[in-house]
Amino acid sequence: MxxxxxxxxxxxxxxxxxxxxxxxxxxxxxxxxxxxxxxxxxxxxxxxxxxxxxxxxERLIPILMYHHVGAENIETNKITITNKRFEEDIRYLKDNGYTAISFKELVDYVNNGTSLPEKPIIITFDDGLDDNYKYAYPILKKNHMKATIFAIGSRIGIKNYNNDPRYSYFTWEEAKEMYESGIIEIQPHSYDLHYYKENSHHGEGVLPMALEDENFHYDRFLKDTEEVIKLIKTKVGCDSYVYAYPYGKYNSTNEKVLKDLNFKVTLTTKSEYADISNGLYGLKRINVPSHKKLGELLKY
Structure with missing residues (x-):
């Protein structure tokens, strides 16, 4: 036949x-x-x-990307939603059979063949904003939903960064509390490389500066990453193995540094399902804006 x-x-x-x-x-x-x-x-x-x-x-995993989760009267946009909307998102996931998994579970699935739930999903937050602790964390904890927060190490504990109240960051004590709950992992979003190119002498995010050669770029990114790894381990007790690139921008030198430091996963900000068939570096995430319901963003 x-x-x-x-x-x-x-x-x-x-x-x-x-x-x-x-x-x-x-x-x-x-x-x-x-x-x-x-x-x-x-x-x-x-x-x-x-x-x-x-x-x-089997090859596509939805990784949700959030930033701000604020009070009900907050001005919403493509990276800012209300706590009410976030609670609706979590309810939608539960009602539709999704199970929030950790990146450790994803790594075990890819490397060791460990089984995953029928409808796995990963929830992430970028920057380490204090509204993550104030609003998102209690909702996640109440619903037993895991998430990972990618923190900018140098800004943890700072309030009104650049005189902007929207950019206030949770403390290391709050980060430790969330991690010890078993619900939240804290992972790196750089130590001090989260800058727009036009606003800084840095390159955009972790990209090289103007006229910076590859060796200098390697050493500079390595030093920054080692600093944030050390901080997270010392302050929170969490090992670093997932890196979310600021603005989703990176090059082969960044990938080499993270491989040398034994990172298992790297993430971009390209809004699409993560295709894990070719490994766990450069995975895409689904941005969750205020103007689209979560059900519109998920394929299955």
Whole structure:
């Protein structure tokens, strides 16, 4: 029977999809499959789409990205939502069968084949803002939902950064409390490299400065990363193994530093599902803006 299948032209289908077609003989009557195969090119395209969808849940993981979660009267935008909206998001996840997992669970799944829940999702926050502690953390704790906060090490504990009350950061004591709850992990978002290019002598985020050679860039990023690793370990007790790039920008030198420091996962800000089929570096995340409901952003 497999020989017969091979003699039929499966145009436009990859080897992986052909294997899936073979497997379908175990669950679909042969007569039905033959009708699908002889229907021509359009039918084979439909088979390709269907078989691709069968493996999406194995290679695509939704990683949500939040920043500000504020009071109900806060001005919302693409990175700022209200605490009420955040609670609605968490309720949506629970009602629709999602289980929030940690990055450790994701690493174990990829490296060791450890099983994941039927509908895994990862919740992340960037920067280490105090509204994460004040509003998001209690909601997560009440609903037993795990999350990871990526902290800018040099800003922890600072209130009204650059005289802007929106940019106030939780303290190390609060970070430790969240970590010890078993709900939250604290991971690096740089020590002091979270700057726009036009506002700083730095490059944009962790990218090189103007005229900076690769060796100097390597050493500068290495020093900054070692500093934030040390702080998080000393103040919180958490080992660093996931790095969220400021503004999602990075290059091969940044990746080399993090590999040398044994980081397991790196994250960007490109708003899409994370494709884990090619490893855990440069994973995309789904930004959650105020103007879109969570259900609009999730594919399954």
């Amino acid at each position: 497999l020989l017969f299948i091979n003699q039929i032209q499966l145009g436009g289908i990859s080897m992986a999809d052909k294997k899936t077609v073979y497997k379908l003989f175990n669950i679909i009557p042969i007569s039905v499959l033959l009708m699908m195969l002889v229907a021509g090119k359009s039918a084979t395209k439909n088979i390709s789409l269907k078989t691709t969808s069968l493996i999406d849940k």
